Amino acid sequence: MRLDITEDDECFRRAARDWLADNVPAAPAPYDGQPARDYALDWLATCHAGGWSGLGWPREYGGQGAPGEKLILWYEEYVRARAPSVLDCTFVAVNHAGPTLIALGSDAQKAFHLPRILEGRSVWCQGFSEPGAGSDLASLAATGRVEGDEIVVNGQKIWTSFADIADYQELLIRTDPDQDRHRGLSWVICDMTAPGITVRPIRNMAGVTHFAEVFYDDVRIPLSNVVGGLHDGWRTAMTTLGFERRTAAMGVQLALSIKVEDLIARAEPAPGSATAERLADLRAEAAALRAMTYRTVFRDSATSSDGSLMRLVFAELAQRIAQASMDILGAEALTDTPPTHDYLEAYSETIAGGTAEIQRNIIAERILGLPRS
């Protein structure tokens, strides 16, 4: 067991730090809409031009094939430089749509989409959840009727982050009406400008229009847009969620340590005070989350169920940090400031991407081996 980095890694770190110091945008990211899209794509294009995009992607697809050490160092430096949150509207494309295409896509799909993603030219969204299918994703009802070399899609998705500013969507639909639950689904690439799509943005409790409802009325999608096999979409979706719950989250998780440090600097707690104790707890927990993040990168046995453990520790810690940040603000807690905004946004952490309750079920059943209910 060791955590040594080489001189070569150290040079990589130095280069990352210098580059970030020169390039991280001074202006904060806009919360939503076209300005959020422009800002995120600009930043990704800047990273690409600097040679810093797709670090974890294989070289043959335009990535850098960087080993875990370099990914960790990059994200450590990234969060230290207070660079834009990786959870922006490019997250889906870079962290799971792209990797899903690399794993299961056709040559044509890869050739068309992967460069667009890495160069900061396309935004993707994820159309999995429906009004009737949230935690129980397999009960989804949106349909795709195969007609010749096309699929005709009807139905509705909801909570689709960035649907209003996305070019493409990971769309999960039922293509075989005779099968139910996990069988008979397909994962298709949906062009968000296709006729028959209506996007209706939804405001969230933080006042931001981050997600949307999406309606499909006879939307025609080429059969060649299926990823991973017609009617075999569940397997593709699990591949996607596996990426989402594992290394994709590295940058988000490491950012929590920095949030805690910033909070300690802002709070200046009196030694021994209740606030000092609370912040010390948060600091220790952030250290442990970091240690867990390293474990998933540097241990062979890490599985996507381990991702559930980490995701849950992350979500609940993010909420405790946001809560502490709110509590030390005084009357300013009632004004619209970055900490109060973050506080409200943090409520989504235990809901989005699988609720805390669902993660606990997964941990109990798949890691601890308790009987399925």
Place this chain on the structure above:
Amino acid sequence: MTCDLNRTDDQRQILDAATAMLAAHYPVARLREPRTDSMAALAEFGGFLLAASEEDGGAGFTLVEEALLHVRLGHHLVSPRAVAGALACRLAARQAEPALAERIAAGAAEVCPALPHGDGHLLIDAEGAALALAFEGRRLSLIELGGTAPEPVAGLGHGGIATSRLAPGRGRRIAEGDDRACLTADLLVSAQLLGIAEAARDLAVDYAQTRRQFGKPIGAFQAIKHHCANMGLQAEMLSAQLDMAAIAARDGRDDAAFQVAALRRLAPRAALFNTRTAIQVHGGIGFSAEADIHHYLKQAHVLIRLGEPAPLLDLPAALAPRTNRPRRTPCASP
């Protein structure tokens, strides 16, 4: 790969051997009859010398393996004499008392923990001990008990823990610990607390799979599942942080104090949370003296008192791993 958090083959072997030794000499069922653990079997295993250099009779392992061994000791609720002994060897060696260090390592001189209590000390598992290791805040001292006769006092839970009182001024302080000893103490105490947190989780999960109510295993009920998941979470966080802290301490990295302090802050919470939750998952039997789970709770309370954690906010925050070797060549310009 220069970063690797997998257990090495050597580590797996020494841990397997430890598990066998513990099953033979320290089965948890032994606690059903009150008696004080002898350290002889652990000493014979080389448990006190694991991290010592080969010239000093060690097996060429390091603090990392010693910490992993102490996790196993936590699983078996081995007397806190084990932690006291491991530290006492180091204090004696540092005080240029190699003969004493050897006797402790060989199990010939037993060391019990001592905590400040009134004007004197409260000793844990003092029966037959020649020495006591006092944990006073962040100060460690080795006390020779000589002919003093500690006075037995009833321990937590009607004798659940063997406690006795050492009157003020009795015993002779023969060695003091330094920062390194404190760091080691925090690491080993936390490792044992992790062992307790893991064992409590495992006991609860086993019970949830076998105990049936309403026609099914109680583990099929979501309330029980979520209790178990929470225990899994606590153990996993602590275990990841233990690896991080042990590696930093072994390698003398500059974030070692921070990593160990964070670990020592999390460990009591995880151990108490898991033992408390495991009692709940057991229902009535969990509250009985007959089930083993209360021993884990009580042992956690003992371990938590062994020294105070370093104030975490006073330490500089940890950074990403860095190379320990000074640079020889300048970075090529990109």
